[in-house]
């Protein structure tokens with residue numbers, strides 16, 4: 246990517262900067278993501294919360310119901326309600342950043358496609374990116390530096 250790691254909501258009240266690339270990028274085709282966005286899939290960049298630096302505004306958490314019962318907070322702009330990132334399990338140290346809120350959203354491409362069992366049939370997946378009917382084993386797919394970053398968070402989570 247070109248180095249522009251900034252992004253924000255639709256109205257501009259919330260602006261943020263990533264201090265690094267995400268650890269890993271999911272393209273999620275699950276029905277929850279489809280319903281919550283009214284779209285075909287969601288692209289989530291998994292990144293340490295502390296690497297998302299707020300430049301303006303203060304997102305607010307909206308709790309969503311989940312099948313698993315684990316909390317899922319979506320952090321949104323209080324003004325325009327754009328979803329900026331999700332905190333699955335209320336871990337606080339780790340967020341799933343909505344990649345499409347970056348100013349250059351296409352610079353980050355998915356590392357994996359997940360929950361393809363509910364993928365809309367007209368979306369064709371690239372042959373060179375791993376895809377899974379449900380989830381996958383992190384240890385097999387994530388690059389070592391990303392696994393180390395993830396491991397470093399476990400101490401603080």
Ligand SMILES: [Zn+2]
Nearest residue numbers: 254256322325
């Ligand atoms: Zn906004």
Ligand SMILES: [Zn+2]
Nearest residue numbers: 273274275278
């Ligand atoms: Zn999903």
